[in-house]
Amino acid sequence: MGISVTGVEPGNTTVTINSKTSPNISKQVPVTVKSRNLLAYGPAEGNGLTATVNSDGSLHVTGTATSQWRGLSWTFPCPVQGTVKFSITGGISGLACNVKCLDANDNQLGEQINNTNSVMAIPAGTVSLFLNVISTEATPTAKDGDIRVQLESGNTAHEWMRPDNTSLRGGV
DSSP states (O other), X not given: OOOOOOOSXXXXXXXXEEOSSOTTOEEEEEEEEOXXXXXXXXXXXXXXXXXXXXXXXXXXXXXXXXXXXOEEEEEEEOOOOEEEEEEEEEOOTTEEEEEEEEOTTSOEXXXXXXXXXXXXXXXXXXXXXXXXXXXXXXXXXXXXXXXXEEEEESSOOOSOOOOSBOOOOOBO
């Protein structure tokens, strides 16, 4: 006999299990439902760009990057192993987002994950992820828009979901 619990939205709750045969047997089990979006980010400033977090958890990016391939970044522990799917909803023309897998010495493992390589296996030895929002323009122009970026387990993109951590300070 097994019990299956399916989370509807991120948050904490308690599941109460009562015995049908013994009315004095009851067990409460804490349950935490996490976002399928494995990324972590938050306010950041550097290289001419500023990111803030909108009330829905998306990133609002403003400013003009100091040069091509410059922008903002966040590093956080890698929460999964296996295959992941990277996707962006919306986006800002002239800015690109990617994720790099890092080992314990902050060396990149494998290729970066982006819209071109949107389904990839997290390489063995990955301990942290490095999220970038960078300018792709040879002569960067002013930006002011929202980005909904998502990394999730598996190879199928689902509707964008706010990450669990949107208070991680970022930088350059």
